[in-house]
Amino acid sequence: SYVLTQPPSVSVAPGKTASITCGGNNIGSKSVHWYQQRPGQAPVVVMYYNNDRPSGIPERFSGSNSGNTATLTISRVEAGDEADYYCQVWHSDTDHRVFGGGTKLTVL
Amino acid sequence: QVQLRESGPGLVKASETLSLTCTVSGDFIGTYYWSWIRQPPGKELEWIGYVYYSGSTNYNPSLKSRVTMSVDVSKNQFSLKLSSVTAADTAVYYCARDCPPFAPYGVCYTGAFDIWGQGTLVTVSS
Numbered sequence: 001s002y003v004l005t006q007p008p009s010v011s012v013a014p015g016k017t018a019s020i021t022c023g024g025n026n027i028g029s030k031s032v033h034w035y036q037q038r039p040g041q042a043p044v045v046v047m048y049y050n051n052d053r054p055s056g057i058p059e060r061f062s063g064s065n066s067g068n069t070a071t072l073t074i075s076r077v078e079a080g081d082e083a084d085y086y087c088q089v090w091h092s093d094t095d096h097r098v099f100g101g102g103t104k105l106t107v108l
Numbered sequence: 109q110v111q112l113r114e115s116g117p118g119l120v121k122a123s124e125t126l127s128l129t130c131t132v133s134g135d136f137i138g139t140y141y142w143s144w145i146r147q148p149p150g151k152e153l154e155w156i157g158y159v160y161y162s163g164s165t166n167y168n169p170s171l172k173s174r175v176t177m178s179v180d181v182s183k184n185q186f187s188l189k190l191s192s193v194t195a196a197d198t199a200v201y202y203c204a205r206d207c208p209p210f211a212p213y214g215v216c217y218t219g220a221f222d223i224w225g226q227g228t229l230v231t232v233s234s
Binding site for chain 2 (some may be wrong): 001031033035037042043044045048049052054086088089090091092094095096097098099100101102
């Protein structure tokens with residue numbers, strides 16, 4: 001089965017830039033979506049198709065995907081960005097969906 | 109405004125069948141896939157599978173032998189059954205709207221979950 005690897009945690013100071021990675025075999029050829037999950041809440045999509053932001057998601061959120069790594073970048077991090085972030089891939093051959101293990105973003 | 113709401117028992121005995129229903133309001137259950145996703149306490153998300161309004165399904169291979177999903181178009185609901193549950197099935201179960209690859213261009217993003225229910229905790233007791 002396809003495995004997506006995320007760092008368990010990332011810490012960043014307010015106003016700085018956070019990069020959350022998602023590793024997978026040739027992930028650059030796949031569609032990657034990103035979700036934010038605050039404690040006790042359902043996940044919310046923050047990035048589609050590598051770098052398409054849903055309405056309501058700040059421009060501070062951006063994405064990239066190449067080779068074996070996809071990255072969600074959050075610029076000018078705010079306290080409200082503290083949450084768990086999950087990458088997710090769609091497999092076109094099987095129409096299956098797979099999540100990464102999640103990354104806890106801590107704002108120092 | 110599309111909303112999803114999960115319902116069902118919060119406690120299931122080991123070896124029995126977990127049954128949940130998701131009610132969709134604000135949208136017709138056609139056009140999209142409807143997925144179930146679960147999250148054990150303190151752990152990551154796991155996609156369980158999806159059902160389409162036609163009744164076609166697709167399941168996570170790791171759970172396929174125990175999962176059955178169905179849809180009731182007349183009630184705008186879809187359901188999950190997970191058999192032979194163990195403590196490892198204790199989790200928050202979410203239903204979510206899922207985008208099929210044949211959706212009209214611009215309607216949604218293939219394979220993405222754009223709307224989620226609030227989730228319901230199901231505990232398996234021994």
